[in-house]
Amino acid sequence: MRFPVYAVYFQGLACVTLPTFCLCQALSSEPGPPLQEVIVTATLRPIAALEVPASVTVLDAKLLQDAGQEDFEDVAALVPNLNWAGDTSRPRYFQIRGIGELEQYQGAPNPSVGFLIDDIDFSGLGGAATLFDVDQIDVLRGPQGTRYGANALGGLIYAKSADPGATFGGRIELGAGDYGAESVGAVVTGPVAALDSGFRLAVQHYRDNGYYYNAYLNRDDVDRHGELTLRGKWRYQPTERLRIDVTLLHVQLDNGYDAWSIDNSRTTESDQPSVDSQHSTGASIRLDYTDVGPATLTILSSYGETRVKYGFDGDWGNPILWAPYTYDFTDVQTRDRTTQSFEVRLGTAGDHGLTWLIGLYAQQLHESLAETSAGLYIDPFAPADNSDTLALTTSRYQSRNGAVFGELAGDLSPRLRWSLGLRGERRTTTYHDLTTNLDAPSTSNNFNPANDLWGGDVSLTYALAPGESAYLLLARGYKAGGFNLSAGLPVNEILFNPESDLNTELGYKADLFDRRVHINADIFYMQRHAPQLVTGVQLVADNPDTFVYYTGNASSGVNYGLESEVEWQATRSLELGASLGLLQTLYRGFIQNNIVLPDRELPNAPHWQAAVHATWRDARGLFARLEATGMGSYYFDMPPNWTTSNAYGLVNGKLGWEASSWSAYLWGRNLFDKNYPVRGFYFGDVPPNFPNQFFRQLGEPRVWGVNFTYSFR
Numbered sequence: 001m002r003f004p005v006y007a008v009y010f011q012g013l014a015c016v017t018l019p020t021f022c023l024c025q026a027l028s029s030e031p032g033p034p035l036q037e038v039i040v041t042a043t044l045r046p047i048a049a050l051e052v053p054a055s056v057t058v059l060d061a062k063l064l065q066d067a068g069q070e071d072f073e074d075v076a077a078l079v080p081n082l083n084w085a086g087d088t089s090r091p092r093y094f095q096i097r098g099i100g101e102l103e104q105y106q107g108a109p110n111p112s113v114g115f116l117i118d119d120i121d122f123s124g125l126g127g128a129a130t131l132f133d134v135d136q137i138d139v140l141r142g143p144q145g146t147r148y149g150a151n152a153l154g155g156l157i158y159a160k161s162a163d164p165g166a167t168f169g170g171r172i173e174l175g176a177g178d179y180g181a182e183s184v185g186a187v188v189t190g191p192v193a194a195l196d197s198g199f200r201l202a203v204q205h206y207r208d209n210g211y212y213y214n215a216y217l218n219r220d221d222v223d224r225h226g227e228l229t230l231r232g233k234w235r236y237q238p239t240e241r242l243r244i245d246v247t248l249l250h251v252q253l254d255n256g257y258d259a260w261s262i263d264n265s266r267t268t269e270s271d272q273p274s275v276d277s278q279h280s281t282g283a284s285i286r287l288d289y290t291d292v293g294p295a296t297l298t299i300l301s302s303y304g305e306t307r308v309k310y311g312f313d314g315d316w317g318n319p320i321l322w323a324p325y326t327y328d329f330t331d332v333q334t335r336d337r338t339t340q341s342f343e344v345r346l347g348t349a350g351d352h353g354l355t356w357l358i359g360l361y362a363q364q365l366h367e368s369l370a371e372t373s374a375g376l377y378i379d380p381f382a383p384a385d386n387s388d389t390l391a392l393t394t395s396r397y398q399s400r401n402g403a404v405f406g407e408l409a410g411d412l413s414p415r416l417r418w419s420l421g422l423r424g425e426r427r428t429t430t431y432h433d434l435t436t437n438l439d440a441p442s443t444s445n446n447f448n449p450a451n452d453l454w455g456g457d458v459s460l461t462y463a464l465a466p467g468e469s470a471y472l473l474l475a476r477g478y479k480a481g482g483f484n485l486s487a488g489l490p491v492n493e494i495l496f497n498p499e500s501d502l503n504t505e506l507g508y509k510a511d512l513f514d515r516r517v518h519i520n521a522d523i524f525y526m527q528r529h530a531p532q533l534v535t536g537v538q539l540v541a542d543n544p545d546t547f548v549y550y551t552g553n554a555s556s557g558v559n560y561g562l563e564s565e566v567e568w569q570a571t572r573s574l575e576l577g578a579s580l581g582l583l584q585t586l587y588r589g590f591i592q593n594n595i596v597l598p599d600r601e602l603p604n605a606p607h608w609q610a611a612v613h614a615t616w617r618d619a620r621g622l623f624a625r626l627e628a629t630g631m632g633s634y635y636f637d638m639p640p641n642w643t644t645s646n647a648y649g650l651v652n653g654k655l656g657w658e659a660s661s662w663s664a665y666l667w668g669r670n671l672f673d674k675n676y677p678v679r680g681f682y683f684g685d686v687p688p689n690f691p692n693q694f695f696r697q698l699g700e701p702r703v704w705g706v707n708f709t710y711s712f713r
Contacts (some may be wrong), residue, residue: 007303018327032514032569036060042116042138042158042231044147044345044357050509051351051404053419053459053471055141055522055563056707057082057579064131066615066625066654069175069667070183070227072129072137072159072207077629077650078611079139080581082561083561083604086678087696088310089210089225090127096141097526098585098605099154099501102534102637102679103549108397108431109337109367110482112532114144114152115588117159118247120282120304121339121363122149127278128251129227132173132185133202135162142503142524143477145455146421149361149403153501161247163187164198164235166348169713173204177705179584180209180221185229196238202231211701212258216318221275222258227251241291246283253278259529259697260316262686266698271318272330274311281305292346300343308335313377316685317696325687326541329375347407351417352408360634361403361425369395369433379688385470388438395433395485395548402426415463422456427480452500453478475503479532496551501528521564528557531604532541533590535638555589559602573618581609590638595637607632607643617658623665625654636680636696643694648676656707665707673702 004554027247028047039048040057057079065372068074073091076082084091093101100113104124111123125551137159144152168331175183185204192199210223258273290295314329315322322328328397340363347357371393379385405423412418435443455474464470481498507522530553561583568576585602613627630649635642651672656665677696684690 007549008257032516032571035412035511035518035567035569036062036597037515038518040064040138040140040145040315041160042156044359045347047351049520050467050469051461052509053461053473054457054475055332055505055507055520055524057141057520057563057565059137059139064134064137067613067627067652068131069669069703070131072126072131072157073700074131074669075137077609077631078579078613078627079349080565080579080609081141081561081583082139082435082581083609083631083634084126084607084678086259086699088127089223089257089259090253090278091129092126092278093124094126094157095573096155096157096605096695097524097561098137098583098602100604104642108399108429108482109365110480110532111151112479114148115157115159116156117249117282118161118282119286119300120247120249120302121279121341122282122304122306125278125280125306125308125337126157127253127276127308128249128280129157129159130204130206130251132157132204132229133162133187133200133231136160142473142505142526143455143457143475143501145475145477146405146407146423146457147426149405149423149455150401150427150453150478150480153477153499161202161231161233161249162187162189162200163245164191164200164233164238166191166198167713169711171709171711173707173709175206175705175707177208179211180207180705181703181705182207183707192589195236195604197234197236200231200233200310202229209669210256210258211698211703212261212266212268212406214258214270214273216269216290216320217273221269222256222270224254224256226254228254241289243288245286249280249282249287251278251280257310257312260312260695262316262321262695264694264696265697266701268316269318269321270315270316271328274313274330274332276311277307277309279307293562295346295348298343298347299344300341300345302339302341304337304453306335306337306341308337310335314373318379322687324380325376326376327687328377329373331371331373333369333371335367335369337365339366342363343494355408359405361401361581363399363401365397365399366395369393369397377687382688385688390438391433391435393433393485395431397429397431399427399429417461417463419459419461420456421458423454425453425455425478427451429455429480429482431483433485446484447483447495449481449483449495451480453498455500456582464510467515469509471505471507471509473503473505473507474507477501478501482532482551493550493552496532497530497553499528499530499532499553501526501531514567516558516569518567519565521562523562524560526559528559528587530555531557531587533587535590535592552590552592554587557585557587557602559585559605560585564596573616575615575617576613577615578612579610582611583607592639600639601635603635603637603641606634606647621657621659623654623656623658625652627652632700636677641680641682643680643682645677645680648674650674650676655707661711663709666704667707668702668704670702675701 170188173185183206189200209221212223230250235244236244259278284302287299311332345359403425407421409419431447460470505524609631611629616624654667679697
């Protein structure tokens with residue numbers, strides 16, 4: 001159902017903000033302390049969130065500690081108009097305002113949402129987003145054409161780990177919970193005065209059995225998590241003008257994957273449960289020198305290496321379940337990716353007067369993929385339908401991105417400020433693959449596309465009052481074209497074109513009531529040109545491994561909606577918060593199998609998302625937090641999948657005691673044990689007729705746990 005755009009936008013904004021003003025007046029007799037100033041680190045310069053003329057959510061260290069447990073998945077629902085797709089053991093693919101990938105089975109990486117950890121590029125590899133010792137996560141919504149370019153058409157997620165401390169100290173964390181959950185972590189940090197530097201080391205290991213039981217194998221650990229996080233930082237600062245930060249990261253996910261059942265329950269019957277592992281290692285170096293005339297020189301260099309092994313039981317069953325038919329299919333992929341990037345920026349700082357920034361950026365990405373698909377189907381009643389398949393595909397992919405960008409800002413009046421950003425980028429790629437089949441000739445593909453791309457933004461910011469501003473933003477984002485690799489596709493569906501979007505945004509930001517109330521709200525309207533959409537089709541009815549994905553261009557699309565957040569330090573002990581996201585999407589003119597599909601909404605784009613939370617932190621030590629999140633229905637995928645989710649809400653809670661050197665918590669997630677899907681498919685998997693059916697992967701059930709932290713100095 002469509003909503004009248006402006007009416008609902010401002011109704012939604014009023015629902016979030018007006019109760020805050022009323023309650024502030026009611027409790028003004030017991031004022032709380034001011035909220036901490038929030039600095040956005042994902043922008044070209046560190047800048048106060050109140051001054052950013054764009055839609056951004058900042059999850060700071062306190063919120064990540066209060067609301068999170070292990071993974072970005074635990075706090076993602078607090079971000080308006082951010083969603084993620086399942087079909088993996090941890091969220092790997094994100095959507096912002098309805099734009100983003102749902103999976104990457106075939107093809108070269110071409111993400112729509114950028115994902116960085118300490119300036120190391122993990123776009124499309126969100127499994128690296130563990131939370132231990134993460135200090136802040138910034139989510140920038142809308143195209144980031146100036147900041148990041150081709151891989152941030154929908155937005156950018158930037159995670160920053162904690163910096164070295166000025167004094168020696170650290171902490172030890174222990175945790176346990178149901179489903180066999182255990183965790184142990186440690187942090188140590190401090191200065192090295194003789195070397196004008198400081199260091200920080202963090203390590204954590206987490207494991208659980210997962211939330212599925214395999215009845216055929218009589219095992220409860222087939223969907224297990226086994227995750228290791230290592231972080232290291234070294235800060236060298238010989239003078240106030242020069243600072244060099246070196247960051248090291250290793251995230252190792254050795255997770256199982258067995259999350260699909262014929263009856264859509266948490267009891268699976270597969271005879272070959274598989275794996276979803278991700279080993280990511282990265283390093284970054286950042287140099288800031290503040291005495292280049294009036295400007296600051298920033299140099300960034302990063303390297304990332306990731307190996308993903310992902311597989312699944314293609315038939316989701318076993319010989320007993322499928323008897324008298326022999327039906328057995330598996331798929332295993334091993335993906336190796338390395339990224340290298342270099343960026344240099346020179347610019348002035350400040351939020352008044354004329355400021356400028358210029359920069360150069362280069363990135364190189366290498367990826368190799370080996371995929372083995374094997375299957376056997378024997379129908380004793382119809383031998384003509386029998387099949388025996390074995391296919392091995394190996395591929396090599398390389399892309400190079402080079403960009404020049406700049407930003408200029410100035411004052412039109414004491415209250416009105418303008419800014420202009422522009423980025424030009426060239427992307428070249430080379431690709432080669434070879435597919436060897438058991439019963440068919442080998443096939444090979446070679447592609448060498450190149451694209452010249454550009455984007456940018458222009459904004460006006462008006463200071464309504466001290467600590468209160470409104471902004472108007474026009475931003476253009478872009479994404480490179482690419483190619484499809486699935487066998488059997490028509491020639492005209494092998495290549496797809498670049499896309500671009502134009503985002504118009506009106507926003508309001510404020511720190512009110514002596515900075516005890518923070519408001520961040522915006523409405524946006526995004527026009528998409530030649531949007532890239534991913535659809536799928538099963539080429540052979542009795543072979544689920546022939547379900548292929550491919551990308552094509554629709555003629556146009558629109559995405560529009562609202563994002564609003566309120567934080568309120570109601571009293572000295574009580575902090576309240578709420579967020580609301582409203583979203584409508586539409587694509588037009590998408591052709592599938594030479595048929596123009598009806599105009600429809602995008603998948604994984606719920607009409608609404610909301611969160612409310614209350615946190616009590618008493619000076620004597622008592623801590624309590626209650627949080628409710630929810631989202632509306634959405635399509636699971638592109639046609640021919642027309643299935644939708646149901647709206648749902650989840651409640652999380654946390655209770656504990658905090659002392660000067662230790663803290664202990666009891667926490668629960670999904671307290672009412674709601675069943676909710678994180679991914680859905682619609683295809684034929686049950687022999688002998690293989691009727692199309694809906695299958696879903698369920699999200700986290702009700703889970704309980706305890707955590708203990710001891711800090712030392």
